[in-house]
Amino acid sequence: INKVFTELYILGDTVIQNAANSGVGHAVIQIAAAKGIQTINVIRDRPELQQLSDRLTALGATHVITEETLRRPEMKELFKSCPRPKLALNGVGGKSATELLRHLQSGGSMVTYGGMAKQPVTVPVSALIFKDVKIRGFWVTQWKRDNKHDEDTLRNMLDELCILIRAGKLSAPACTEVSLQDFRKALENAMKPYVSTKQVFVM
Template identity: 60%
Template structure:
C-alpha cells in the first residue's frame, strides 16, 4: 500500500440526502464514513466540485439514473490521491483524479473509490478546469466530433449557448475553425452576456425571438448554414433552429430545459413529436418566408447522453484518453477556460444550491472542499 508522506486524513464530511425533494430542504452537511481501503481502491481528498443541473435533478428524483439512498450529492469534481491499494498500478499519492462514472458522490471532503471509477488528469491545469472537465467539455467535444464531419469554415447552431456545454462548444469550435451561431433567451443583462460569449469566440449570438426574423438571412451571407444543431432546450427553440439547418443536417438533443417535447413541423399536418432516439426521417420543413412552398429536407434527429457514452466505451480506454488529452491540450493552450463560475466555501452549500436553481443562471456554482 502506498501512502502520502504526511499521513492520511480519516474524518470526512459530505452533503447527504436521505430522501428526494428540493435540494435546499433535503441536503444536509454531515459527518460521513470513510470506507476501509481495499486492494483496488483509491483514497481521495476532494478539492473542488461543481453543482450541475443533473445533480439537482438527481436530488429531486427526476433524473434518468438515481443513486441508492442515502446518497452523497455530486457527479463531478477533482480530487487528490492520498493513498492507493496494493493492486492499484495507474495511480499514486499526489495524482489528480476526476470521476469516470456518474453518481460518484463528489460533494464530500474525502472518500474511498474503486480505481475503475476514476480518471487521472494532469495537475498542471487549473483546479477549476479539472473540477469541471468530465461533464460539459466532454459532452461538447463528443457532439462536435461524433455526429457530423465538420471542417474549418463549417457552422454549428446551438441553443442554451450560455450553459457550461454551450461555452465549451464555442471554445472547442473556435479552436477548430468552426463557426458558431449561439441562441440565448432574452434577459435584462443580454448585452453583457453577448459580450462575454463573443469574448469566448462566438461568431454570432442571437435570441430565440431573433431566430424567427428575416434578419437571420444576413448571418448566412458570411457563413454557411449549419450542418449541426445542438439542442438543450426543446419546444419552440428547437423548431426554429431546425428551420436554419442545412438539408441532411443533424440535430442532437442532449437536454430539455424547457420541459417541452422536440417538435418538427411536417407538411400540412402540423408538428411531429420526435422521440429522443436515433432516427433518420424525411420531413417537410417550411422556409423562413411564409410565401414559400414546403421543401423536403433529409433531417437526422439524434439524442446524446454523456453517461451512456461512457458506459458504451468502458472497454475503449483509448477513445477516452484521446478525448481527455485533446481537452487538456486546449486548456493548456488557453483555448478552453473554466466556465463562468462562483466559488463557494463548502459550509455555504445552501447558497450554491439556491443560486444553481435560479433562472437565467450564467455562473456555475463550484464548492471548494
C-alpha cells in the same frame, strides 16, 4: 463534441446551438473556435444582453442572437455571411429546438443533449420530408459506457481537450464557491435565470 468536430466538420462549417451560455455551450463555442468552425449561439433575452454577447464573442462565438431573433426574417441576412448549419445542438427543447431545426441545411442533424425548457421537441413534418433532417440524442454517461473497453477513444479525447486547455483555448465556466452549510443559498442561486456561474460547494 470534440470528436465530432474533428472527424466530420471542415474549416468554415457552421454549428447552431441554444443554451449557448450554459457550461456545455461555452465548451462548444471554444472547441469550435479552436477548429475554425463558426458558431451561431442562441441565448435568452435579458437585462445586460450586450455584456453577455460580448463575453461569448470573446470566448470565440461567431454570432450571438436571442431566441426572438432566431424566429425573425433577419436570419436570412445572417446566412449571407455563413453557411447554414450542418449541426444543431439542442439543450433546451420546445419552441427553441423547432426553430433551430428550421435553419439546418438539408440532411443536417439536430442532437438533443438537454431539456432546460422541460418541453418536448416538435419536429415539423416538412423538415423530415423535404430536408431529411436527422434527429438524435446524446448522453455522455452512455457514451462512456459504450466506450469503456476502448481506452484509446476516451484517452485521445481527453488528451485533445487537455491540449486545448494548456493552449488557453478551453476554459471552465465561471464558478461561485459556496460553503456546504450555505447549500440553500447555492440551490436558490442555481435556480435563478441569467446567473451565468456554477455553484460549487467547498467542503
